[in-house]
Every structure is written in C-alpha cells, then in structure tokens.
Amino acid sequence: MNIGLPGAGVGGLYYLACTSFMPIKEVYLCLTKPDHKFRYRLVISQLAIASGIVLGLIVMYLLLNNIFGLDLSLADNAGSESLLFYSLLPVLISLGLLLVILSLIEVAAFFAKKKAKSGG
Amino acid sequence: MFDTCPSSQEQQKPVRLTDNIEIDEKDLPADRRGLCPVTVIVPAYNEADCIADTVNSLLAQTLVAEEIIVVDDGSTDNTAEICRGLGVTVIAPPENTGSKAGAQNYALSQVKTPYILAIDADTTLKPDALEKLFRAMDDPEVVAACGFVLPQHVNTLWERGRYVEYLMAFTFYKQVQEYYEKPLISSGCFSLFRSDYLRQIGGWSLRTMAEDMDLTWTAYQLGKKVRFIPDAVCYPIEPRNFNFMRKQLKRWAHGFIQNVGLHWKGILKVPFLRSIVTVMCWDASIASLFYLTLIPILTVTVSPLFLLGYIIDLPMILVPTLVKAYSRGETWKALSSIPAFMVLRVLNSAIFLEALFKELVLKKTLTSYEKGH
Numbered sequence: 001m002n003i004g005l006p007g008a009g010v011g012g013l014y015y016l017a018c019t020s021f022m023p024i025k026e027v028y029l030c031l032t033k034p035d036h037k038f039r040y041r042l043v044i045s046q047l048a049i050a051s052g053i054v055l056g057l058i059v060m061y062l063l064l065n066n067i068f069g070l071d072l073s074l075a076d077n078a079g080s081e082s083l084l085f086y087s088l089l090p091v092l093i094s095l096g097l098l099l100v101i102l103s104l105i106e107v108a109a110f111f112a113k114k115k116a117k118s119g120g
Numbered sequence: 121m122f123d124t125c126p127s128s129q130e131q132q133k134p135v136r137l138t139d140n141i142e143i144d145e146k147d148l149p150a151d152r153r154g155l156c157p158v159t160v161i162v163p164a165y166n167e168a169d170c171i172a173d174t175v176n177s178l179l180a181q182t183l184v185a186e187e188i189i190v191v192d193d194g195s196t197d198n199t200a201e202i203c204r205g206l207g208v209t210v211i212a213p214p215e216n217t218g219s220k221a222g223a224q225n226y227a228l229s230q231v232k233t234p235y236i237l238a239i240d241a242d243t244t245l246k247p248d249a250l251e252k253l254f255r256a257m258d259d260p261e262v263v264a265a266c267g268f269v270l271p272q273h274v275n276t277l278w279e280r281g282r283y284v285e286y287l288m289a290f291t292f293y294k295q296v297q298e299y300y301e302k303p304l305i306s307s308g309c310f311s312l313f314r315s316d317y318l319r320q321i322g323g324w325s326l327r328t329m330a331e332d333m334d335l336t337w338t339a340y341q342l343g344k345k346v347r348f349i350p351d352a353v354c355y356p357i358e359p360r361n362f363n364f365m366r367k368q369l370k371r372w373a374h375g376f377i378q379n380v381g382l383h384w385k386g387i388l389k390v391p392f393l394r395s396i397v398t399v400m401c402w403d404a405s406i407a408s409l410f411y412l413t414l415i416p417i418l419t420v421t422v423s424p425l426f427l428l429g430y431i432i433d434l435p436m437i438l439v440p441t442l443v444k445a446y447s448r449g450e451t452w453k454a455l456s457s458i459p460a461f462m463v464l465r466v467l468n469s470a471i472f473l474e475a476l477f478k479e480l481v482l483k484k485t486l487t488s489y490e491k492g493h
Contacts, residue, residue: 009402010402011399011400011402011403012433012436014395014396015292015293018296018300022299039299042295046292046296046299049292049440049443050292052435053435053436053439055435056434056435056438056439057433059435060432060434060435064428068425098399101398101402102395102398104398105394105395108388109388109391109394112385112388112389113388
C-alpha cells in the first residue's frame with residue numbers, strides 16, 4: 001500500500017540515508033551484542049541499490065544538463081566553484097528539508113514523552 | 121499477456137506455480153507436508169472467478185494449514201459451492217458484514233489454532249510462502265508477518281503501474297523498513313498473525329478503511345514486532361481498470377489519513393515509525409501538491425523544461441525495479457511498464473489530495489467499503 005507519490009520527494013532521500021546508515025548500525029550491533037552476525041547479504045544488496053540510485057541520479061543530471069543545458073545560464077555567469085554549488089543546490093535543499101522535517105518530529109516526540117511522564 | 125501467477129487450470133497436478141517452480145503435491149517430502157497450527161481465513165464476496173485458484177494454492181503449500189475457512193459474505197454467485205467442492209470449510213454470516221474486516225472477525229471466533237493466516241480471496245501464494253512466513257514466528261515477540269506482493273496479472277495500464285510500484289517498494293523501501301524492524305504495514309492481502317494478539321486487540325478493526333495498517337501500528341504501540349519476509353511471495357489480483365483502481369486508491373488514502381489521525385500520539389513514541397510516517401505524510405501531501413500544481417504552472421509560465429520535474433527521480437524508481445525484475449527474468453516487462461507507473465502515481469497523488477481535503481476540511485470520513493476489483 002503506497003499513498004501519494006511513491007518514489008519521489010524527501011521520502012526517497014530518507015530511505016537512501018537509512019540505507020547508508022546500515023553498515024554503521026551493523027558494526028555497532030556486532031560490537032555491543034556478542035551473538036549478532038553481520039548481515040552482509042542484506043546490507044550489501046541494499047547498499048548496492050542505494051548506490052545505483054545515487055549513480056543514476058548523477059547520470060540523469062548530467063544527461064539533462066548536456067541535452068537541455070539546464071545550468072548554462074549559471075555556468076556563463078559563475079566560476080567553477082559557484083557552478084558546483086548551484087549543481088548541488090537541489091540536493092542540499094532536499095537534505096535540509098528532510099533534516100527540518102525529521103527534527104520537528106523528534107521535537108514533537110520529545111515533548112509528547114515529557115508530557116506523558118508528567119502525567120499530562 | 122503477462123501473468124506472474126498460474127490460473128486454476130495450470131494448477132492441476134503436476135502443479136505449475138510461479139517462478140518456474142513445478143511441483144507435484146504427492147512428491148513433496150513427508151517432513152514438508154506436516155500440519156501447521158494455522159487456520160487460514162479467506163473472506164469472500166462474489167469471488168467465483170478466482171476463489172478456486174486461491175484455495176488450490178493454499179492446498180498446495182509445503183506447510184499444510186490445519187483448517188481453511190472461507191467466509192462467504194453474502195455472495196450471490198457460486199463462491200460457496202466452489203469452495204465446498206474443494207473440501208474447505210465454508211461459513212456464512214447471517215447477512216453481508218459490509219467489509220473485509222467484518223467477515224474476518226466473523227471467522228475469528230471459530231479459530232482454535234495459535235496462528236491465523238489472513239489472505240484475500242483473489243490472492244494466490246508461491247508454494248513455500250506459508251512455510252517461509254511461519255519462520256518469523258520463531259521470535260515470540262513477533263505478532264504479525266507479511267510477504268512480498270506481486271500482481272497476479274500484468275496486462276492493463278493499471279496492473280502494469282502496480283507491478284512497478286510493488287517491485288520498487290518491496291525491493292527497496294520495505295526491506296529498509298524491515299531492517300529497522302518497522303515494516304509500515306503488514307499487507308492485508310497476505311499476513312500471518314498470532315491468534316492471541318488478534319483476540320487481544322478485538323480482531324480486525326472496523327474504525328478505519330485500512331485495517332491492516334491499524335493492526336500493524338497497534339502492534340508497535342504495544343511493544344510487539346511485525347516482520348516482512350521477502351521470500352514469502354503472494355500474488356493478488358490488482359485493479360484492472362480505472363474505476364476499480366480509483367476505488368482502491370481512495371480507500372487506501374482515506375485509510376492512511378484515518379490511521380494517522382487515530383494513532384499519531386502513539387506513533388510519536390515509536391522511533392523510525394514516526395519518521396517514515398512523517399516523510400510519507402510530507403510526500404503524499406506537500407510533494408503531491410507541488411507535483412500536480414507547481415510543475416504545470418512553471419511549465420506554462422516559465423519554461424516547458426519544468427516538465428522534466430516529472431521524470432527527474434526516474435532512477436529512484438528504475439534501479440530497485442530493474443534489480444528485482446532482472447532476478448525474475450522480467451526486465452523488459454518491468455521496463456515497458458514504467459510509463460504506466462508514472463500515470464498511476466499521478467492518479468495516486470490526486471486521489472490522496474482529494475481524500476485529505478474531504479477528511480480534514482470537509483470532515484467527510486469515508487466509512488463504506490468498496491471492493492477494489
């Protein structure tokens with residue numbers, strides 16, 4: 001059951017971030033739980049998919065840039081450092097947005113927990 | 121044109137099931153034909169066209185359920201006769217219960233086994249699906265488990281769109297949810313439950329249009345676990361035309377909003393679940409709004425290049441879809457179905473926004489259950 005826009009938006013970015021965190025979590029579990037076995041197959045397969053997505057997005061960006069010259073106006077007026085910044089801008093905006101959304105929900109969770117503890 | 125699952129004719133012995141697996145029921149090793157303490161509940165309303173396939177696939181499982189109960193919920197066709205002919209228990213409430221959950225609850229009181237398999241009347245299973253799913257119950261904290269879902273038929277635009285959606289979601293998103301031990305939903309079409317848990321929460325809930333989501337989120341709030349087992353594969357019949365797809369998406373959208381409204385305080389206490397529900401809310405509402413309004417406006421007023429916004433996230437869809445499709449030998453089928461998915465998600469977005477407006481602004485809650493096919 002998927003609602004709204006499956007595949008698009010900050011949701012996709014969130015799942016990419018979660019996948020990137022998998023190896024770190026596995027190492028942590030191995031260190032803290034002696035009976036935990038590193039789930040190589042699962043982690044590697046999901047990381048491969050996530051890497052494929054990121055690579056695909058870069059290729060997509062380069063293709064669109066070459067075919068349609070999306071950044072040409074920026075490139076004409078900007079130095080190479082600015083061009084890099086403008087190229088990364090959509091990703092940075094999306095990441096920032098995701099961070100804000102997740103932070104807000106964590107703040108809400110914190111206050112809900114506090115309220116529950118105080119019996120409110 | 122394309123079927124991922126066999127028809128009833130194909131299921132005559134030797135049984136030819138999906139994924140190139142062909143088995144003869146009698147040839148299964150004795151230790152793999154043991155009775156499993158599971159009661160299967162199949163709610164059915166006018167399912168004469170597909171119920172035989174469903175029951176046959178249940179009978180062909182490597183783990184045999186102790187009892188299969190078909191709840192004939194006021195059918196006007198010969199659903200009950202077909203099931204009786206196949207040797208399974210058929211029960212009928214005095215009158216149509218009005219929902220799938222109602223029919224399932226009617227059967228719940230008759231269950232004597234510690235586990236219940238809930239399956240839709242239009243859903244067939246891979247021969248080892250129950251066996252694979254049952255392993256999740258080794259952990260006593262697990263109260264529900266669900267499997268990989270793939271459309272039984274992949275012919276029409278809507279079935280193709282759904283096929284890509286499932287390949288993508290179950291190969292990537294659901295696997296991540298499973299890794300963090302919080303699958304968003306234990307799919308209503310095929311899930312295994314502990315009977316005690318279902319009785320504890322009063323059975324399948326009638327308070328929302330998405331009882332499966334309600335069950336799953338309730339479990340997390342009670343500190344229980346839900347598992348997703350990707351090797352346990354099921355094949356439901358998906359809506360084949362616009363009208364049925366619209367009804368199903370409408371039910372899902374209203375169900376999601378109703379569940380968020382019902383559980384939001386509880387969800388806040390469950391890490392990861394609160395994050396995935398939040399980003400889902402954002403994507404379904406704000407992103408949908410931009411998708412359906414901002415892109416067309418910018419396209420008309422600024423530049424047609426903004427139309428590229430509709431395909432900019434294509435790798436997000438393509439990569440997981442093709443990874444799974446390739447492993448199933450269905451690369452071309454998946455590739456050729458991508459445009460259908462793009463159409464489906466536009467419809468999905470529009471229906472979600474409509475549902476949001478009705479539920480939150482007009483306060484018109486959807487309460488009547490309409491079958492999705």
